[in-house]
Amino acid sequence: MYDYLIVGSGLFGAVFAHQAKLQGRKVKVIERRDHIGGNVYCENIEGINVHKYGAHIFHTNDKVIWDYVNQFVEFNRYTNTPMALSKGKLYNLPFNMNTFNQLWGVKTPAEAKEMIFRQSKEFSGKEPSNLEEQAISLVGRDVFETLIKEYTEKQWGRDCKDLPAFIIKRLPLRYTFDNNYFNDKYQGIPIGGYNKLIENLLDGIEVETGVDYLDDRDKWNSLAKKIVYTGPIDRFFNYSLGKLDYRSLRFEHQLLELDNYQGNAVVNYIDKKYEFTRIIEHKHFEFGKQEKTVITREYPKEFEEGDEYYYPVNDKKNNSLYIGYKSLRENCVNVIFGGRLAEYKYYDMHQVIASALNIAEKELINE
Structure with a gap:
């Protein structure tokens, strides 16, 4: 016993x-x-x-x-210092002064804040009714269209207008040249x-x-x-009482005969023309010097019986x-x-x- x-x-x-x-x-x-x-x-x-x-x-x-x-x-x-590929151009994540410089060419926090203020004021004073409105009210239309919209729609399998606002209630905006994704x-x-x-x-x-x-x-x-x-x-x-909904993921692992594929552990692929949301190059998590490399493409999907459970749909x-x-x-x-x-x-x-x-x-x- x-x-x-x-x-x-x-x-x-x-x-x-x-x-x-x-x-x-x-x-x-x-x-x-x-x-x-x-x-x-x-x-x-x-x-x-x-x-x-x-x-x-x-x-x-x-x-x-x-x-x-x-x-x-x-x-x-x-x-963790992920990159994002959108419309053929690489951007730093999370949204910080490097990102804003890449987007608009701005060089100071004041310039970046002014751009975001101008682009987000269309929803000023309004209660966002969906994810799209929530995101634009926080970061403006350029950031939303370039770095959020298509990636999020791939991730959740739904249009941003059909997703609840709470999913993206807090988007980190950092007015320093700091690519560290986590504040921890x-x-x-x-x-x-x-x-x-x-x-x-x-x-x-x-x-x-x-x-x-x-x-x-x-x-x-x-x-x-x-x-x-x-x-x-x-x-x-x-x-x-019925089945709870989940999002699942499918992974495509590939061993490559080269020592460095993308130069970073995580690169997000924003555009919908890519079915996957990101490519992980695992050796960079541990500063690996191996002669070969392993990459993983990550494909989000609706959970079906037999899939692994990943994200609860809250x-x-x-x-x-x-x-x-x-x-x-x-x-x-x-x-x-x-x-x-x-x-x-x-x-x-x-x-x-x-x-x-x-x-x-x-x-x-x-x-």
Whole structure:
């Protein structure tokens, strides 16, 4: 008999498992995929750690979380400075003085602010009714048309006029020549890849891969006092209230016989003529000097059965449906729900870890 059976070996499951083991609990982790780590899993190709399920860049302002992950693996000094290709021209991201200079030739913050003010005043004093209006009211029409519109429509598979304003409520505008995408104090990639982080979190813990908890939940429930479930919440309840919507991604990995393809880890492809939204060149996450390189094209898509889950579609309809599922959880006294899928919430990595630590602390102290 286990104290906790943990369903899923991603960040939430691995952190909870580690904390439970520290408290002397008997723990087992089961994983539907044939590897541990969830979406942070890396595959080694020609000595390059390939982020199999999309780019994962760790960043946080929380020193407690930063110190927590660094006890398991050392992080490098990688700083995320993505580029965007639009109409044949490269632009720096996030929107900063380099971007404004590339767009308009302006050289001072005052000139940039004046351009944005002039282009956004058409929506001054109005409550934006959709994403397009929200974006223009924040950054003006040029930035929207050049760097937001087509990329966003590819990402969500919908016209910007049909997307809710809240998706893009805060667009970072930086009136300095600073290409660092994140404002967080701590940022980097685990040296040797994310697998080292997960493996060290799960060190000494029994793990079984290639098994789906929901295929035989009675069997698994009989083995443990409590279940920690990190999968899709609607699937847990057999879609009894209906299916929640997700966006998914398809990845096209390519090994190239050259040492440097694009000179940057992340390049966004804005134009709709490219079906993919960005190209990742993985070796740049770890300053690699390998003779070959691996690139990944990222194609967004509507979730279909058999796809991997990525982004919850947190519009009014889905949020309302999730509230219904959340109420069903109250009857599951021996199940702990956590993580992006079980909570139907977009989490960054540091937020998942913080959530797992908080839930583990409450659970293990109160048990």
